[in-house]
Amino acid sequence: MSNKITAAITSVAGYVPEDKLTNFDLEKMVDTNDEWIRTRTGVEERRILKGDGLATSDMVVPAVRSLCEKRGISPEDIDCLIVGTVTPDMVFPSTANIACDKLGAKNAWGFDLAAACSGFLYSLTVGASLIESGRYKKVVVCGADKMSAIVDYQDRATCIIFGDGAGAVLLEPNTDGYGVLDSILRSDGSGANYLHMKAGGSKKPASVETVMAREHFAYQEGQAVFKFAVKGMADVSAELLEKNNLTGDDIAWLVPHQANLRIIDATANRMGLTKEKVMINIQKYGNTTAGTIPLCLWEWEDKLKKGDNVVLSAFGGGFTWGATLIKWGY
Ligand code: UT7
Numbered sequence: 001m002s003n004k005i006t007a008a009i010t011s012v013a014g015y016v017p018e019d020k021l022t023n024f025d026l027e028k029m030v031d032t033n034d035e036w037i038r039t040r041t042g043v044e045e046r047r048i049l050k051g052d053g054l055a056t057s058d059m060v061v062p063a064v065r066s067l068c069e070k071r072g073i074s075p076e077d078i079d080c081l082i083v084g085t086v087t088p089d090m091v092f093p094s095t096a097n098i099a100c101d102k103l104g105a106k107n108a109w110g111f112d113l114a115a116a117c118s119g120f121l122y123s124l125t126v127g128a129s130l131i132e133s134g135r136y137k138k139v140v141v142c143g144a145d146k147m148s149a150i151v152d153y154q155d156r157a158t159c160i161i162f163g164d165g166a167g168a169v170l171l172e173p174n175t176d177g178y179g180v181l182d183s184i185l186r187s188d189g190s191g192a193n194y195l196h197m198k199a200g201g202s203k204k205p206a207s208v209e210t211v212m213a214r215e216h217f218a219y220q221e222g223q224a225v226f227k228f229a230v231k232g233m234a235d236v237s238a239e240l241l242e243k244n245n246l247t248g249d250d251i252a253w254l255v256p257h258q259a260n261l262r263i264i265d266a267t268a269n270r271m272g273l274t275k276e277k278v279m280i281n282i283q284k285y286g287n288t289t290a291g292t293i294p295l296c297l298w299e300w301e302d303k304l305k306k307g308d309n310v311v312l313s314a315f316g317g318g319f320t321w322g323a324t325l326i327k328w329g330y
Contacts, residue, residue, distance in 0.1 A: 007128035007139070007171040008179035008329035013067035014167040014298035015059045016285060017049040021148075021163070030156035037160045038283075042261025046163025046286035048148045055089035056146045059166035059291075060099040064140055067168045075103040079136040081110035082127050084119025084143045084290035086317070087150055088112050091200075095144070108140075116195070117257050117316020119143050119290030121185065121324055124169070124312070128180040131171050142168040143290030150197060152217035161259065162218070163286035167294025178306075178329030184240050184322055191228065191319030194221040229263045229315040233323075234270035237313045240323040241271060248272030252308035252328075253300065257315060258282035258292040267313055289316065304328045 022045040023034035037043055049059060060083055068075055083096040090098075096110030115122040120143030127141040144166030153159045171179070197218055199210035210216060233256070241247060248271045256264045261282055268278045279296040288295060293312050297304075304310070308328040315321040 003175055005132050005134055005173045005175060006177060006179040006181065007131035008174035009169045009326065010172045010330060011067050011071040011170040012167070012294065012297045012301050013063050013070060014165065014295045015063040015066070016047040016165040016295070017059070019048045019050045020045045021048050023160075026160055029153055030159060032156045032160060041161055042280075042282045043161055043286045044283040047165055049146050049164045056083075056085055056087050056144050056166070057089050057095050057099040057102060059146065059164065060095060060142050060144045060168070061102045063142060063144070063166045063168040064099065064103055067140065067170050071170055073138065075105040076107055078105045078108040078138050078140050080127070080130060080139045081105060081108050082123045082139070082141050083110065083112045084115060084123035084141070085112055085145050086114050086116050086119065086289060087146045115316070115320040116318055117259060117287070117289050117292070118185070118314040118318070118320035118322055120167070120293045121183070121312060121314045121322045122320065123290075124180060124324060125183045125185060127171050131173050134173070137173060139171045140168055141171060142166060143292070143294045145289035145291050147218070147287070147289055150216070150218050152214055154214070155217070157222050158218055158220050161287045163288050165285055165288035165291040165295050167291050167298050169294055169297065174329060178327050181325045181327055182240065182244055183324040184236050184243070186232070186236060186321050188319045191317070194224045194228070195219070195317040226260065226263065228319055229259060230266045232319065232321040233257070233263060233313050233315040234267045236321055237267050237311060237323045238270050240311060240325055244325055246309065250309055251277065251311055253304065253310045254278045255293050255296045255310060255312045257313065258285065258296070259287045259315070263315070271311070306330055
């Protein structure tokens with residue numbers, strides 16, 4: 001068709017830990033109840049990565065291993081691994097670096113990308129650019145977070161939404177117009193006031209005081225974030241449709257970040273989409289931050305058809321937000 005190289009998704013995989021944390025478990029930990037959590041957020045249970053020394057890379061590795069098996073390639077064939085995460089194994093080296101070693105991805109380079117809940121969308125745009133440049137043939141883009149490592153299980157306003165998980169896609173060059181077609185990505189650093197981790201960075205290094213003050217956990221002003229998220233995610237998704245001369249009728253699937261069912265509904269309404277076209281698994285996994293979108297793609301893989309127009313959409317800490325249009329390639 002055309003000679004233009006696009007980055008097609010050629011394989012999808014995911015990993016969620018076995019251990020479940022249900023709303024009823026949380027009722028025993030904080031002053032909350034299943035009814036409140038379900039009606040205000042849509043979450044019923046989340047997965048938690050348990051085990052000494054287990055980290056985000058331990059979810060990336062099985063996801064990428066499965067991705068390679070499904071595509072019939074070896075980890076040695078990977079050129080680059082990008083891990084969208086805000087819960088890296090360590091501040092440095094990068095989780096991508098550690099995961100490549102565990103995978104035996106000897107020919108890959110890689111890096112982590114911190115854009116919170118938009119981590120997968122940002123990483124996908126970067127990964128797609130590496131393919132579009134013609135320089136790389138196999139780029140793996142992963143969204144992975146072990147949120148249980150930074151969630152305060154004494155704070156009922158935040159501990160109810162987050163969970164652990166990882167998803168990954170393989171990007172390969174395509175000249176038939178499949179893959180990542182367009183993206184609108186945004187950021188607003190003033191949003192840091194509403195969603196951040198107070199200590200542990202260079203601004204406020206870890207100390208006895210920061211630990212005592214519980215400053216190594218995610219801090220969120222939920223209501224403020226909610227207001228920005230509803231508007232930001234819906235606006236950018238509608239803008240992406242308009243920019244590409246599409247309407248809701250042209251879209252086969254919306255793949256929204258799973259932060260709150262009410263934010264997802266607002267975005268779908270704004271795009272003129274019925275519920276049947278929206279991927280929702282928030283009830284099972286909660287908000288896995290960078291993991292949500294690839295985990296949905298993984299779960300819905302069987303239902304996706306070659307040529308489907310798919311919109312991915314996210315809003316999260318930073319603030320960071322955006323929407324990406326994909327033509328499904330298999
Ligand atoms: O993914 C990254 C970006 N993050 C988001 O997109 C999250 C956006 N925010 C949200 O999803 C929602 O703001 C939350 C789910 C975090 C909170 O829901 P909300 O409807 O905004 O609740 P709220 O903070 O306005 O609190 C309403 C009431 C308060 O009680 P009063 O002051 O009305 O008496 C809270 O204390 O609900 C209370 N509350 C709870 N009650 C039972 C807060 N958390 C809980 C709880 N169980 N877990």
